Structures are given as structure tokens and as C-alpha cells.
Amino acid sequence: MSDGALIDRFLEMMAAERGASRNTLAAYRRDLDQAAEWITGGLADADVAALRKLMADYQSLAASSAARKLSALRQFFAFLLDEGERADNPALDIARPATQRPLPRILTHEDVERxxxxAVEEAAGEVPPAAAVRMLLLLELLYGSGLRASELVSLPRRAMAGGREFLIVRGKGDKERLVPLSGRARDVLDRWTPLLADGxxxxxxxxxxHISRVRLFQMLRGLAGRAGIDPAAISPHVLRHAFATHLLEGGADLRALQLMLGHADIATTEIYTHVDSRRLVELVNKRHPLAHMDAGRTAPDVDVATPSA
Known part of the structure; x- marks a missing residue:
């Protein structure tokens, strides 16, 4: 069977059994088609030496890109092994390129307040501009609910759950989740809804x-500039990071944060646990049981029983 046919079968499996998103499938197809083109003798029959030569050709790429391509190869050969098309997975013998996941850029509480x-000032008054009310609601949902830019701009009107305490969000992998809707956001939503065009x-x-992600990015940076904040430091994703980081600083549970952010793997959420040493010291000083004990108090006398012979 040709490489192309095997790649098609692999992608069908990824879509049907693992629920891979369209973007993921497209990335896998690009990586595997490229590998099939570069490897002499075909991808499906490649050995360890051929794969090592291929990965050497990827040295000019960022480590994260090379690691993604190797991941695609490993999964493809694992599929061939399961299907009886091969007796081994040669990609398992290839060392994964070392990657270091960068910490997200963080906004301070002061920046968020500014x-x-x-946004509140621009949306104030009895008859505020519709664009200003929309910007305030977008900001409330970015920072108050931690939505991805693509999730936010594509919200349908029916996204409001019963009682409007939650948003129904369709995220990565076409999976739905409930996201809390703050009281502040509900108030701005009540101001925005009458301004929406019928139908x-x-x-x-x-x-x-709906508005595009690029337009959202431009609007947000424009607001930052008017607020006296460096526009280069602001993006929808930076506000999502701020939502997560500030929640954790306030004592939020990591599992709850994982659900709100829509992360499939909690390891992705754990990147937000980068708190500074000052806060860690403060946490120990305030929350550890020793913090509530009198340092000058002696330990109570304890009777020690003499063991019987």
C-alpha cells in the first residue's frame, strides 16, 4: 500500500478514535507528506537510519517544530504496528529534540486595572458608543472567563446557559465546556444585547x-495604548494567561482551572504555577500550621509507655 493511502488511513483513525481537530490533522498530514517525500524508498518502509537522517535535516527548525514532526512519525508508525503493516516502530529509537516551554507573558494586577x-470610562454615559460597550464586554470575557480568542469572537447568541451564570463554549477538538460568567460580565451583557442587530x-x-481574531487583537491593543500600557505587551492570549495566573494566586484549584481553560492535559495547566518566591514565602508564613503556634511555647509533656519485656 502506498504512503499516501497509509497516511489517509492513519488520519481517519486519528479523527474517528481520538477526536483530533482539523488543525491537528492538517499538521500531521503536512509533516507526514513531507517525510514521505524526503525519505528515499518510502516512509512506511523507513528504518532508524533513514529517520535519523530526516531528523538531522530538521536541525534548522525550532526544537518545538522538530519535536512535533517526530511525534507525528511516532504515532504514524505506532498505527502501522497496530495494523500489522510493520513489525516495529523505528521512530521510538529517535531522541526527542530538547524543548523548553516558555513561560507565558504576565500582566500585573495594576495593568489589568488600568x-x-x-474601557469602563469609554463605555460610560447614558448613550455610550456601541463599540465601547462591545470592547468592555470582550475584555470582561477575556480576563473574567479566560476564553481563547477564537472561542470569544465566535460565540453565538445562544451561548448563554440557563440563568446566564455560564457560557457554553465550543473549544479545541470541537468540545463543549461550561465557563463561569461573572456578575460584572452579565451586567455589561445586559447593556450590549439591546445594541445587537436583529437576526x-x-x-x-x-x-x-463575526469579528475576526485579528480585529480583536487590534481593538485590544488600541485600548491598551489609550490606557497608557505598551500595546506590544497586550494580546487576547496574554489576558487568558492573566486570568489563569491571577486565579491561582487567589487560591484556585488547578483541576478547576483546567476545566475552565479547556485543557485536555493538566500538564498544560501546570505552566501557570510559576509563582514568585515572595508569594511562596508569604503562603508558608500564613497558611502553614507552624505559623499559628507560639514560638516560645514548649511542647506538652508526653507520657511514654515502657515496653513490656
Whole structure:
């Protein structure tokens, strides 16, 4: 069977059995098609030496990109092994390129307050501009609910759950989750809803569709500039990071945060546990049982029984 046919079968399995998203499937196809083109004699029959030569050709790539390509190869050969098309998985003998996941950029609480102060001021008054009310609601949902930019701009009107205490969000892998909707966001939503055009299925319409991620990015940076914050330090994803980091600083549970962010693997959520040493010291000083004990108090006398012979 040709490499192309085997790659098609592999991708069908990834979609049907593992629920891989379209973006993931497209990335796997690009990586595997490229490998099949570069390897002499075909990808499906490649040995360890051929794969090592291929990975050597990837040395000019970022370590994360090379690691992704190796992951695609490992999963592809694992599929061939399961299907009886091969007796081994040669990709397992290839060392994974060392990667270091960068910590997310963080906004301070002061920066967030300045951003909101500017948005609230622009949306104030008896008849505020619709664009200003929309910007305030977008900001409330980015920082108050931790939505991804793509999730936010594509919110349909029907995303509001019963009682409007939650949003129904469709995230990566086309999976739905419930995200808490703050009281502040509900108040701004009440101001925004009457301004929406009749018949639009989107919460943030633009023309015949919804606003784009690029437009959201531009609007947010414009707001940051007017608030006296470096626009280069602001993006929708930075606000999502701030949502997660500030929740953890406030004592949020990591598992709950994982659910709110829509992470499939809690290891992805754990990146937000990068708290500074000052806060760790403060946490021990305030929360550890020793912090509530009198340092000058002697330990109570304890009767020690003499063991019997």
C-alpha cells in the first residue's frame, strides 16, 4: 500500500478514535507528506537510519517544530504496528529534540486595572458608543472567563446557559465546556444585547459573520495604548494567561482551572504555577500550621509507655 493511502488511513483513525481537530490533522498530514517525500524508498518502509537522517535535516527548525514532526512519525508508525503493516516502530529509537516551554507573558494586577478603567470610562454615559460597550464586554470575557480568542469572537447568541451564570463554549477538538460568567460580565451583557442587530446569530457580529481574531487583537491593543500600557505587551492570549495566573494566586484549584481553560492535559495547566518566591514565602508564613503556634511555647509533656519485656 502506498504512503499516501497509509497516511489517509492513519488520519481517519486519528479523527474517528481520538477526536483530533482539523488543525491537528492538517499538521500531521503536512509533516507526514513531507517525510514521505524526503525519505528515499518510502516512509512506511523507513528504518532508524533513514529517520535519523530526516531528523538531522530538521536541525534548522525550532526544537518545538522538530519535536512535533517526530511525534507525528511516532504515532504514524505506532498505527502501522497496530495494523500489522510493520513489525516495529523505528521512530521510538529517535531522541526527542530538547524543548523548553516558555513561560507565558504576565500582566500585573495594576495593568489589568488600568485596562478596565479605560474601557469602563469609554463605555460610560447614558448613550455610550456601541463599540465601547462591545470592547468592555470582550475584555470582561477575556480576563473574567479566560476564553481563547477564537472561542470569544465566535460565540453565538445562544451561548448563554440557563440563568446566564455560564457560557457554553465550543473549544479545541470541537468540545463543549461550561465557563463561569461573572456578575460584572452579565451586567455589561445586559447593556450590549439591546445594541445587537436583529437576526444576527453571533454575539459579536461583523458584516455577515463575526469579528475576526485579528480585529480583536487590534481593538485590544488600541485600548491598551489609550490606557497608557505598551500595546506590544497586550494580546487576547496574554489576558487568558492573566486570568489563569491571577486565579491561582487567589487560591484556585488547578483541576478547576483546567476545566475552565479547556485543557485536555493538566500538564498544560501546570505552566501557570510559576509563582514568585515572595508569594511562596508569604503562603508558608500564613497558611502553614507552624505559623499559628507560639514560638516560645514548649511542647506538652508526653507520657511514654515502657515496653513490656
Amino acid at each position: 485596562l478596565f478603567a479605560q 444576527s446569530p453571533w454575539l459579536f457580529p461583523s458584516g455577515k459573520a
